[in-house]
Amino acid sequence: MVIPLDEQTAWHLIERYGSPLYVYDAATLISSANAIAQSVPKARFFFAAVTNGNIHLLAILRRLGWGLHANTPGDVFLGLKAGFLPQQMVYSGSNLSLEEMRKLLSERVAIINFDSVSQLKLFSVALKGSSFVPRIGLRVNVPKLNRASRIGVRPDDFSEALKIASNAGFRIEGIHFYRGTGMNSTEAFTGAIGELIATARLLPDWSFLDFGGGFGYSYREGRNAFVWEDFGKALVEALPPEIELFIEPGRAVIAACGVLLTRIVSVKYHDGKQILGVDTTVSNLSVPAVHGLYRRIHSFSSQPPSYKTDVCGNTTFSRDYLGRDVDLPALKEGDLLAILDSGAYGYAMSSHFLHRPRPAEVLIEGSDARLIRHREGYEVLIANQLL
Numbered sequence: 005m006v007i008p009l010d011e012q013t014a015w016h017l018i019e020r021y022g023s024p025l026y027v028y029d030a031a032t033l034i035s036s037a038n039a040i041a042q043s044v045p046k047a048r049f050f051f052a053a054v055t056n057g058n059i060h061l062l063a064i065l066r067r068l069g070w071g072l073h074a075n076t077p078g079d080v081f082l083g084l085k086a087g088f089l090p091q092q093m094v095y096s097g098s099n100l101s102l103e104e105m106r107k108l109l110s111e112r113v114a115i116i117n118f119d120s121v122s123q124l125k126l127f128s129v130a131l132k133g134s135s136f137v138p139r140i141g142l143r144v145n146v147p148k149l150n151r152a153s154r155i156g157v158r159p160d161d162f163s164e165a166l167k168i169a170s171n172a173g174f175r176i177e178g179i180h181f182y183r184g185t186g187m188n189s190t191e192a193f194t195g196a197i198g199e200l201i202a203t204a205r206l207l208p209d210w211s212f213l214d215f216g217g218g219f220g221y222s223y224r225e226g227r228n229a230f231v232w233e234d235f236g237k238a239l240v241e242a243l244p245p246e247i248e249l250f251i252e253p254g255r256a257v258i259a260a261c262g263v264l265l266t267r268i269v270s271v272k273y274h275d276g277k278q279i280l281g282v283d284t285t286v287s288n289l290s291v292p293a294v295h296g297l298y299r300r301i302h303s304f305s306s307q308p309p310s311y312k313t314d315v316c317g318n319t320t321f322s323r324d325y326l327g328r329d330v331d332l333p334a335l336k337e338g339d340l341l342a343i344l345d346s347g348a349y350g351y352a353m354s355s356h357f358l359h360r361p362r363p364a365e366v367l368i369e370g371s372d373a374r375l376i377r378h379r380e381g382y383e384v385l386i387a388n389q390l391l
């Protein structure tokens with residue numbers, strides 16, 4: 005289990021920047037990015053900014069040689085702010101408007117993967133008069149692999165897609181495959197490789213395979229995590245050497261480096277269960293409430309766990325639980341908790357639901373810790389309202 009900061013540092017940061025507080029550790033981010041990249045040496049890696057859009061974290065990955073994967077024009081905007089060049093970006097979104105396609109063209113985003121034949125038709129319109137033509141791929145929907153997914157173009161529709169491309173004067177060079185997020189089974193990915201290659205061969209100009217994200221991360225102690233080495237080996241063995249390989253991990257790279265620190269403001273016991281009230285809420289870290297996913301919660305205490313504990317947010321929303329049935333020692337008001345593995349889909353999914361402004365964000369780099377995003381004040385709640 006990675007706990008990217010010690011108790012003394014945690015208290016120091018809370019005293020300096022207040023609570024609740026997102027804290028990221030650069031060394032943890034760098035080591036997980038390097039471990040992933042080394043396991044598939046042939047690939048170009050593009051970090052999926054959907055998981056965390058803080059430009060200071062994006063810039064760390066850029067300096068490691070990663071590109072940026074964009075899901076929306078907002079991701080492209082953040083990527084450019086973090087110093088990525090458009091040729092270091094791949095866009096694999098869904099349901100773009102004509103204006104958004106024109107914007108991607110004017111920004112010269114290098115690679116775009118489209119999600120439907122209908123989007124390709126619209127792209128032919130967007131392309132008129134553009135001096136820049138990106139490399140184009142198709143997000144694929146292979147019935148055997150994608151089952152009920154809404155994403156992607158079915159192989160049966162490839163001939164129509166190719167006709168549209170040929171009429172508009174561009175080539176379809178790539179296949180993009182997205183497994184669905186948080187998949188810990190390596191086999192769910194390696195088992196798809198053969199079918200994907202066979203599908204890609206239907207494209208006469210096939211030159212790249214883009215393996216989207218979805219790679220799992222072990223949030224629970226002792227649970228199997230996705231095995232990058234096995235995935236890399238299977239992929240490199242199967243892929244024709246002339247085909248370029250792109251990979252777009254999000255969660256697997258950045259989950260471990262982030263924690264949400266929060267202070268306990270209330271303690272009570274119900275039928276032997278410890279019920280802790282903390283100064284943050286599921287709108288600051290919506291993942292447990294929205295997706296029902298588990299996050300490890302660390303108390304920094306040297307005492308062994310003695311209570312099943314619910315960690316409850318500071319609202320009366322009935323689903324305001326940051327953790328349920330967590331094993332923790334007896335704790336008291338003022339103690340500190342760290343909600344671990346919060347680097348992915350943490351701040352990025354936070355919202356103003358419940359009208360609690362968002363926490364600040366701090367980055368630890370070696371012995372230095374600095375603020376990388378201000379804490380919001382209540383003014384944010386009326387920011388765009390007409391007064």
Ligand SMILES: Cc1ncc(COP(=O)(O)O)c(C=O)c1O
Binds near residue numbers: 097184218254255256
């Ligand atoms: C196309 C694409 N690639 C990559 C990702 C990142 O996924 P994950 O965080 O599961 O790796 C996403 C997430 O939505 C995505 O839609």
